[in-house]
Amino acid sequence: MAFVKYSQIFMKFSKLLVAFLFATTTAIFAQDKKITLEEIWSGNFVQQRLQSLQSLNNGSEYVVLNYDQANGTTSIDAYSYKTGKQTRTILNSANLEAIKNFQDFSFSKDEKKILLSTEVEPIYRHSSRDIFYVYDTESEKLSKLSDKKIQEASFSPDNSKVAYVYENNIYYLDLATGKETQVTTDGEINSVINGITDWVYEEEFSFVKAFAWNPTGEKIAYMRFDEAGVPEFSMDLFGKDLYPQQEVFKYPKAGESNSKVSLHMYDVAGGNSEEIKLGDYNDFYIPRIKWTNDPMLLSVQVLNRHQNNLDLIFVNAADNSAAVVMNETDKAYIDITDNLTFLSDNSFIWTSEKDGWNHIYHYSEEGKLKNQVTSGNWEVTNYYGYDPKSKKIFYQSTENGSVNRDVYSIRLNGKSKTRLTNQTGTNSADFSADFTFFINAFSNTETPTIYTLRDSKDGKIVREIQNNKKLLEKEQSYQFSPKELSTIEVNGEELNMWMIKPANFDASKKYPLLMYQYSGPGSQSVSNSYFGTNDYWYQLLANEGYIIACVDGRGTGFKGADFKKVTYKELGKYEVEDQIAAAQKLGERAYIDASRMGIWGWSYGGFMSSNAILKGNDTFSMAIAVAPVTSWRFYDSVYTERYMQTPQENASGYDENSPLNHVEKLKGDYLLIHGGGDDNVHVQNTMRMVEELVQANKQFRWAIYPDRNHGIYGGNTRLHLYTMMTNFILEKL
Template identity: 75%
Template sequence: MKFSKMVVAFLVFTTSMIYAQEKQITLEEIWNGTFRQERLQSLQSLQNGIEYLVLNRDRNSGLTNLDVYKYATGEKVRTMLSSSDLEGISSFQGFELSPKEDKLLLSTNLESIYRRSSKGIYYIYDFKDKSLTQLTNKKVQEPTFSPDASKVAYVFENNIYVYDIPSGNETQVTFDGKKNETINGITDWVYEEEFAFVKAFHWDPTGEKIAYLKFDESNVPEFSMDIFGQSLYPSEYTFKYPKAGEENSKVSLHMYDVASAESEKIELGDYKDFYIPRIKWTAKPMLLSVQVINRHQNDLDLIFVDATNNSKEVVLNEQDEAYIDITDNLTFLEDNSFIWTSEKDGYNHIYLYDESGDLINQVTSGNWEVTDYYGFDKKNNRIYYQSTEDGSVNRTVYSIKPNGKGKRKLTEKTGTNSADFSADYTYFINSFTNTSTPYVFTLHRSKDGKLLREIKDNSELLKKEAAYNFSPKEISTIEVNGKDLNMWMIRPQDFDENKEYPLLMFQYSGPGSQSVSNTYFNTNDYWYQLLADEGFIIACVDGHGTGFRGADFKKVTQLELGKYEVEDQIAAAQKFGERSYIDKNRIGIWGWSYGGFMSSNCILQGNDTFAMAIAVAPVTSWRFYDSIYTERYMTTPQENPSGYDNNSPINHVEKLKGDFLLVHGGGDDNVHLQNTMRMVEALVQANKQFQWAIYPDKDHGIYGGNTRLHLYTKMTNFLRENLKEEGMQEENSNTIN
């Protein structure tokens, strides 16, 4: 009788233990949105500073509303506009308010072009008379209100047009625009990708002038891609793409006078081969600021152009032995003094200059970096910024006076804080995350950071994840090549330091990047949880060349991309292999884009260290990549041939020993499929066995439908087959047989 009770008790206990086991994460869950974090919808602060605007969509009806909310309470106070009240359009995808908030530009039928560019059909809504007017029946780019909202300028087929709202008349500003030859008012491919802007025209504050850039790309070499699609015959897509050392677009500045309907080219100076990465009107009407930087991107002039007579003056010159980063931080104060950010003291900091370009003072200083500049509050005379003052993996929000005094810390939690300020800087919405906390959104008072209310968190996501018992992401450092490098590690839930585990390393490693930060899981981290469940350890190390630890650390890779970064990853892997719980014979590495370049180099140049590598969309030779990015760090191939060739994977294929998976999207306009195809041919001619996959027509992100699920299934299977002990034993057994 007692024995029977013991058996029953044992069965009940073991059954409850089975049901108490945590759930196992699946690839389908990762890619179907199961672990998607709640985010704030994109909002726009209204000029009153106490309200903000949100575009809300009803998925069932398809209707869209522009709703107004109070910062202080989060309460919806009114609907500014509903598509149900509009005749002719049932919904809209985006909006732009006029400067005085009396009109709206509504976008419909948007069609993506490249990473940041699109074209669409636009409508003008007038709040005063509740009228809706179609801007044009053509799909146009970058429509923008004039300061008084009486006109809209836009680009169609590489030419600028101005639409007069009261009369309905359209005026063509430029006439020489032509695909793959001349572009007016928007950037060419390489400017869009590397200088991160599309609109290359700006109304002056009076509405009398439009400053714009013209790109003559007629001599830029063309690149073509086959698009397979669904038709019987594939189509060819051709566009201008200047590779390193090749001819760039010839860029010029022009000034259009609205009254006379005439344009004039502005001669900026005796510049031979240069970029104009930014133009911006100053606080003085008719005074335009223009940034001109040389092709090496280490010598920048800030020029003021007087639009009344087209005279010009260089007010600031900045030089760097390596390169200068282009930002949107330039801010003009009422007296036309200006705020500027620079790395000239070895760390990125804020500086204040007078109208003539003379330094008033350095606003911030210290062995830390300003990582985001939020703006200047003229009412309270304060500058708002984000920095690494609490450590390079963390972000904290501060305010400070332009004289460098009165600094205030506005966020208290350790992790990654970022701020979105109201138009008058009364409030800011803080988004916070760290390794144990998915995004939390809170409202704060800007003057002192006081918490006013909780807005949204991801507590439901944490409850859902509790059933999986995920392993923590542990941030620490590892001493490599004389430096303590930031790293994170994820171990199996049942980690036993007396066992040996395979290690998968992830990295990106590009100049100024950061992969080790005090943030919660991203999508790849959930994949790492799946791998950890299967007995993998995953680690990431930010080596030399990565960002937010000072200019010297970041720029040490200058002229030799792929040298010190690869040395760091190899040395880190060897250090990991010395740990008793890591099997030094089962270390793999993977990466995407620059990370694919790195993982390819590591499996080749670290062939006695890495047993396996996965490279997705890799650069395999810097000779294949675009001029602006590559030359910023390498100068040109003509000037630096050894820098280009000594560290490019395509030149080391004979060293391959381990298992290698190469993946690319067939429609990648950024890192061209050419990189992988040339790598494949080199490996074949070296008689090296490897695996590869091409995703037809997919761009650099390799997504759409089930594409990501398929890709990550392939990578997971590759890891199981080539890094797990049983997979390697089976492979060795097959080899012997």
């Protein structure tokens, strides 16, 4: 009997020992788990984010568009800011007979009617054609706006009408009578556009809707684009049919003819339009129009083609007269924003870099400066709005360092400034309609995004809304390395840098270096924020024994106007010099193998990486360029001329820094990638680069993704792309 007992004890001990060893081995193995490309591009490491929300007028509730996957229906649900609990359902498509679901919505000013978007057909980056319905929240009646796919539907201020654009003409529908009125008649595809922007305005000034009801609904101000003289660009989309489909659209390249833009005022009662004579301008842009708090006074921003002279004009809709209220000039260029805010007395808030840093200013209705609200050697990076009750302005800034962001409030007189966020890192805000609350999104290099509801008076946390602890828990089974923030002194400047080292980093060993950068004017790639998708790819490369680094050189943003605008008229000169010099300085570190340094980038970053391996052929042994600009002569007028003027005025600036003119310097390994359906940076850039490399008898690798746009995505495309780049790095660096 004793033998049996000891045997049982031994068996139990053995089982426990095996279990312990298995658990220990599993734990050790889990800590060594390697990340894969499939995991990255299947969304395994995507941060949980708040759904896009819209504050209701009451300021105590917000609404969210929810999708019921099981039933295929959508609903507009209201939630309490204070509790986060659902308070009511404003609309559920399950209760509608005409439509099963909708993709987007917008409220009328009084929130009694809702425009519902269905059958959305994307056009370019911001534009689409939709089938719209109008839902009345009081009568619960749903009515179809039009059988046609239309653009930019917009309620009149009293909800009685909806204006929209169809085939480049403006219409409005009287919702009570069902009568449709055509406002313009000369719209024609690839010739004349009314009420929406052309391709280059949409891409570079970031708006599509180019008409606006005045506050009383008596007038419609609209822009007209005569693009008959704009050269056409065409590209073949291959699809799966027997013959490719050719897409043709107006695209003004640098130095070529732009659309002729004009401003018009339509009188609803009279049914007639009149062109507004803005002044003696030639070859200009209208990047913004906005009605002031005077219902008959329209503000218009007019920018010269060089984009260094801006007039703020007030148009009196009673007699259509126009007068310049304020003028701003810059030795380089002026950035356009949506920050213009009119107060009850029609004085206005404006942001400007006029003192060398981006700050907030307060002007009288007559355009006289009342006071500079913020000042200092730091940048206002986001303007959130003005609360008339507290007389406070809310904004985001770099007051705690250019890689950090904090949210502040300040009185209109520039006093009582209050920091509303208290954690060092990247803080942003989404305010309720009445500025009672704001939702703070916070992250830093160690913390994925945490969403909290805060009181706008003092920034105190009301409640935590959402965090990403599950993502952190998931990442614990991988050997992820920290993203180390620092600076590096290059060409007389302290440049911001991050670095990711292998998890088992040994300072006595030498590692190959891969640099990433974007480097475009005013951009930022080095910030105190958590991993993005590419950062997980960098972790994969770090696991393979690479050091990855990123340096924001001269020309990037948030360190003052002089730092940003030093690249004016010479894109690709100082930025490339800084990347080469930074690589050389990093190559002096004992743990970096200076003979194995590579660089990669996408879009502007592809332009940079191409130049870096050519001009820095003794520094970089490998480069990858995705969707690169290879000559600014090929890119659009608005973006390019903002920084370069025209090729006719600045030929040397365009050509001396074009990779096309330096191909004979190629020594290292070069991979060139582009999307064949890129309407932004045309595949022409890569085709010309290929031809120059071939004629110089330089060997390289290249790939075209058919029909893919500038983002090169869809299906397995991103996985394929990053697999190709990974294999190239492993083989060549």
